[in-house]
Amino acid sequence: MFRNLKKTALIGALIMTAGTAAAEYPEKPIEVIVGFSAGGGTDVMARTVAPFLEKYLGDGASVVVKNVPGASGQIGVTETAEADPDGYTIGTYNLPGMMARTLDREAGYDADSFTYLANVVNDPNVIVTSKASGLDTFDKLLEAAKAEPGAVTVGMSSLGGDDHFMLTKLQNLTETEFTIVPFRGSAPARTALMGGHVAMGILNISEVASFKDEINILGIAQNERSDFAPDVATFKEQGVDLINGSMRGFVAPAGLPEDVSAKLLEAFGQLASDEEFAAAMTATANPVEVVVGADFQSLNAETLDLAKTVWDETPWQ
Amino acid sequence: MYSDLLQSLPAVLTFANFAAVIIGVVAGIVVGALPGLSATMAISVLVPFTFGLDPLVALGLMAGIYNGAMYGGAIPAVLLRIPGTPAAVATSFDGYPMAQKGEGGFALQVAVVSSAIGGIASAFALMLLAPPLSKVTLLFGPAEVFWVAVFGLCSIIFLLGGSVVKGLISACFGVFVSVIGSDPILGVDRYTFGKLEMLDGINIVILLVGLYALPPVIDLLETPLKTDGSASDNLGTEPIWKALPRMFGFWKTWLRGSLIGIWIGILPGAGGSMAAFMSYNEARRTSKTPETWGNGEPEGVAAAETANNADTASALIPALTLGIPGTAVAAVMLGGLLIHGLQPGPMLFRDNPDVVFGFMWQFLFGAILLIFVGGSLATNSFAKLLKLPRPLLGSVIIVLMLIGVYSINGRMFDVYLMLGFGAIGYVMDKLKFPLPPVVLGLILGAFAEENLRLALRIGRGNWGVLFQNTTSLILVAMTLAVVFGPSLKRRFFKGKKIEGEG
Numbered sequence: 001m002f003r004n005l006k007k008t009a010l011i012g013a014l015i016m017t018a019g020t021a022a023a024e025y026p027e028k029p030i031e032v033i034v035g036f037s038a039g040g041g042t043d044v045m046a047r048t049v050a051p052f053l054e055k056y057l058g059d060g061a062s063v064v065v066k067n068v069p070g071a072s073g074q075i076g077v078t079e080t081a082e083a084d085p086d087g088y089t090i091g092t093y094n095l096p097g098m099m100a101r102t103l104d105r106e107a108g109y110d111a112d113s114f115t116y117l118a119n120v121v122n123d124p125n126v127i128v129t130s131k132a133s134g135l136d137t138f139d140k141l142l143e144a145a146k147a148e149p150g151a152v153t154v155g156m157s158s159l160g161g162d163d164h165f166m167l168t169k170l171q172n173l174t175e176t177e178f179t180i181v182p183f184r185g186s187a188p189a190r191t192a193l194m195g196g197h198v199a200m201g202i203l204n205i206s207e208v209a210s211f212k213d214e215i216n217i218l219g220i221a222q223n224e225r226s227d228f229a230p231d232v233a234t235f236k237e238q239g240v241d242l243i244n245g246s247m248r249g250f251v252a253p254a255g256l257p258e259d260v261s262a263k264l265l266e267a268f269g270q271l272a273s274d275e276e277f278a279a280a281m282t283a284t285a286n287p288v289e290v291v292v293g294a295d296f297q298s299l300n301a302e303t304l305d306l307a308k309t310v311w312d313e314t315p316w317q
Numbered sequence: 318m319y320s321d322l323l324q325s326l327p328a329v330l331t332f333a334n335f336a337a338v339i340i341g342v343v344a345g346i347v348v349g350a351l352p353g354l355s356a357t358m359a360i361s362v363l364v365p366f367t368f369g370l371d372p373l374v375a376l377g378l379m380a381g382i383y384n385g386a387m388y389g390g391a392i393p394a395v396l397l398r399i400p401g402t403p404a405a406v407a408t409s410f411d412g413y414p415m416a417q418k419g420e421g422g423f424a425l426q427v428a429v430v431s432s433a434i435g436g437i438a439s440a441f442a443l444m445l446l447a448p449p450l451s452k453v454t455l456l457f458g459p460a461e462v463f464w465v466a467v468f469g470l471c472s473i474i475f476l477l478g479g480s481v482v483k484g485l486i487s488a489c490f491g492v493f494v495s496v497i498g499s500d501p502i503l504g505v506d507r508y509t510f511g512k513l514e515m516l517d518g519i520n521i522v523i524l525l526v527g528l529y530a531l532p533p534v535i536d537l538l539e540t541p542l543k544t545d546g547s548a549s550d551n552l553g554t555e556p557i558w559k560a561l562p563r564m565f566g567f568w569k570t571w572l573r574g575s576l577i578g579i580w581i582g583i584l585p586g587a588g589g590s591m592a593a594f595m596s597y598n599e600a601r602r603t604s605k606t607p608e609t610w611g612n613g614e615p616e617g618v619a620a621a622e623t624a625n626n627a628d629t630a631s632a633l634i635p636a637l638t639l640g641i642p643g644t645a646v647a648a649v650m651l652g653g654l655l656i657h658g659l660q661p662g663p664m665l666f667r668d669n670p671d672v673v674f675g676f677m678w679q680f681l682f683g684a685i686l687l688i689f690v691g692g693s694l695a696t697n698s699f700a701k702l703l704k705l706p707r708p709l710l711g712s713v714i715i716v717l718m719l720i721g722v723y724s725i726n727g728r729m730f731d732v733y734l735m736l737g738f739g740a741i742g743y744v745m746d747k748l749k750f751p752l753p754p755v756v757l758g759l760i761l762g763a764f765a766e767e768n769l770r771l772a773l774r775i776g777r778g779n780w781g782v783l784f785q786n787t788t789s790l791i792l793v794a795m796t797l798a799v800v801f802g803p804s805l806k807r808r809f810f811k812g813k814k815i816e817g818e819g
Contacts, residue, residue, distance in 0.1 A: 037656075069726060071499065071516035078513065104504060108513070153775050159504060181459075181774045182502055184767065187660045194663075197458030198775060316503060 025087050025260045029062040032250070033083075033091035035076025037069040041206070042092050044284045045121050045248050052277045056267035072158070074101050077251075081109035085253040087260035090117065095247040099304040100160040103311045111304050115256040116297040118268035119249030121281070122289035123204040124222035125166040126232065128215045132196030138218045138238050141200065142174055149177035155189035155198035158182050159316035160307075162246040163202040166221060168310045173240050190215075204246050205229055206285040221245060226287060247289070247303075249296060265293045321666070322444060325674035329373065329682070334675070337374045338683050341381015342690050348382065349389020351710065354533055355402045356386035357646045361525040362717050364653045366724065372657040372672050377679040379650050380630075384683040387626045388432035388691050391618070395424045404625040407593040411610065411617030424618050426560045429691040431571060431619040435626030436684025438575035439582065443630040443637075444677045446583075451638045451666045459771035460783050464792035465641055466765035471799045472584055473754045473761075483750045490741075491758020494519050501767040502774075514730040521759060522652045523722055523731050527738025528755060529645070530718050532746040535739075538711040567619045570600045574620050578627020582643050583634050596624030630680045637661050637673060641764060645753045648760055 032050065036042045043065070050063040057063075068076035077098055080091025093114070101107050129135040135144055135152075145152045156163035159182045171177060181198050183189040186207050193201040194214050201215070208217055209228040219235045220226055221244045235242035250268065252261070271277050272290035281288045291299055328334075348359040359382050367375035390405030395412035408428060415424040457465070470492075474484045497508045498518025509515040574596040581592040600620035601610045610617050632643030633650065640661035642648040651661065657672075659665055665673050722735045745752060769783075776782025783789060 037658075066727075069517075071513060074516065075513050105506065150777065159502070179774065179777055181771055183771065184501055185660075187662070187664060191455070191662050191664060192458055195455035195458055 025263055026057060026061045028088060029064045031089050032063055032065050033076045033080050033089065034065055034067050035073030035092060037067055042094060042248050043067060045286055046092050048280050048284055049120060052271055052274060053267055056270045057263065072097060074107065078108040080251060081113040081253055083253050085255040087252065087256055087264065090250055090252045093249050093251040095300065096165055096303045096307055097161055099300065100307045103307055104160055104316065111300060113254050114251040115254055115261055116293060116300060117250040117252055117264055119247050119291040119296050119299060120271065120288065121248040121286045122245045123206050123287050124220050124226060124245040125162060125202055126205050126208055126220050127218045128193060128201045128203060128208055129218060130193045130196045130199060130215060133199040135199060136216045141218060142176060145176035145178055150179045152178050152200055153181050153198040154178045155181050155183055155192050155201040157186040157189055162244060164316060165306060165310055166202050166244040168314060169242055169244055173242060205287065228287060268292050319448065321670040322674045325671045326678060328671045329675045329678045334373050334377050337377035338381040338679050339686060341378040342385040342683055342686050345382035345385020346389035346691055349386035349401045350392040351401060356383050357649055358530040358533065359386060360646060360649045361522055362530055362721050364522050364649060364656060366721055367653060373675050375653060375657060376676045379653055380676065380679040381683045383629050383646060384436045384626065384687055387629060388429055388687055391428035391622055392425065395421055404593050407597040407621035408618055411614045414613035415615065418613050423560055427564060427615045427618045428622045429688060430564055431622040432626040433684050433687040434571045435575050435578055435623035436629060436687060437681060439579055439627045439630035440677060440681035440684055442579045443634055443680060447634050447637050448666055450634060451663045454638045454663050456788055457639060459768040459775060460785065461788045461792065463765055463768040463772055464789050465639060466761040466768065468792055468796045469641060469757060469761045471796050473757045475799055484754050487750050487754035488758040491755040492762030494524065495759045495762035502770050514728065521648065523735045524738050524759060525649055525756060526718050526722055527735040528742035528752055531739030532743040534711045534714050535743055537707045567616055570616050570620045571623050573599055574623030575627045578624035579631040582628030582631030584643060592624040592628045593621040596620045637665060642760065645756045648756050
């Protein structure tokens, strides 16, 4: 009798454990909000990451990408910030853009609105010049900018983006002054550069790697040379400590349950060492730099500080 | 650069791509044949649905529809003297008298063969001119693009005929809409009323669907077309190969119509109906028997139909190379390209040669298929389509529009916006305000503003930057010619006024 009772209790306990196991995250599809239309850089990243995220979350997890384009990703990230913090809505996140947006307009979110999951891509900035400009080395470029402040026109994709921050850093480090020409996106900026309508351009390595014959690439703004253009010297090598890039990653709404965020962080963390993942990202011209959780959050805080400085010194609106 | 053209051919010759062109041609003929429905409308309803499709399948559908609709408009123009599309107005001048004489079948055969020839010529123009022009586009910096936009804006206002004032008001409305959203340089909000959905400005497809698709559908529901159907019951059709020899004398008209259509297509602003009118006028002016025109002269049908198909592909030349569409239809197609991540400009030809050249082949196939599809099937069966119950047709189209617009961004806001534009379009239509200037005003207005400001930044505030090189000066001269040309011509030559709307 007693033995039976013990048995029943044991079975009951087993069933209960099984019950909690079944209710464990994720038990339904996870939606990834991409703040840009299908086919763009951020979208490609999200779709490349999705199957690996499923793999590391395990248990038949499924990840669905949803495009909410508009306002340079702001509409999508606002939707992410406002979603239920249950782990079933996460969103893509771009630095420095998302933090810059909180300064130049009334955004529906701030730095505290998110649980920071992982940064996945870091696309470093490069400085390029048009063949027509004759400025084929970094030194010549700086010389020209010093000779007549503002004489060198700089094409870039927009104000308040990574390109703009890169230029601000350059100007501060080298005491130079350039004239900003903000195009609508990097493709028109690159075209204007090729046509010689602007002398210099600030772009990202993934955007110029296949244009080495049409434009001069003067340097790359990261610690080490890039696999995408191994012959391009870093600015550090050229004596200027210039590091900047466009970062893309993932966030969830603030207030995610402990166990859910732990599971997501672990899954994202495993991306860093997955070679298959690295190959997939290289194939889509996405330079990988995985920064998970708290480190990502402090990266965000640093970027916000920088953005505030830039905004105070040279507000773009 | 032409080797890419040949290399892209295999990619087009897949079953799915070919089927897309055929379906497009058939659908285009249906849409063209139904009075009130135009190619612009059909493609704007279609674009949002093509998200998930392979780019070439989507573009093949559009190319087919464009070609099909330009011919389809001839069917009711000939049989009922109701042009199916604005571009088919000139077709009715001689087509309808021919139908009354019992030669409706022959008129439609002339129309289909002429349409195909115009379309083929246009496709070749696109294939031959776009790749070299795409290299030239590197010459177009912000200052030059600004002048192209100004030239386009002036063309639509002054060349569209009818009332210059109404054209100007329509264009201004379009320019105003272009101002909504984030400022292109600084990102400051303008007229967004704090709506996040409006930060990016008004999506061209939403404007087009509302403006172009809704008013004709309302019209369709409002005025059920009453016909006795006698002309469409008895076409007196003979097989096309028997009719062909009777058309060989039209070769000069075909040639002239093709050239006029191609030229008009390339100019930003002018479109199908203007090409058709010009071609018709020129053909009649040079005819040995001008007195037979208007009384059932097959050559008149040939002149109009060649030209209105010849501007189809050529209107895409500025669209693909500069991102500035020649016609409203080209504007919608540009939207379709962008949806598939294809950025117009010189890079398009380098980065996506398969798609862009494949698209050109599809135009060519669409034009050739027109003879087979239009010649055998359409002429008889689509004539019967004119008898479909209009409320049924109208309701189906409205549902498609709503779904299509919702699917662009997945939000109801866009649907309401589209309905708002529909209401505006309906009123404009009733008051006889031309619609194409609105669309081109939206596109060209945004181009003009953005590039003017970029140019001034490059010139560091010096306006001289706008007149710095030959390309700019040529564009300024062309603009002045468009603005002052017609009035000077009228004063000195008492030339004929060109009528019609795009």
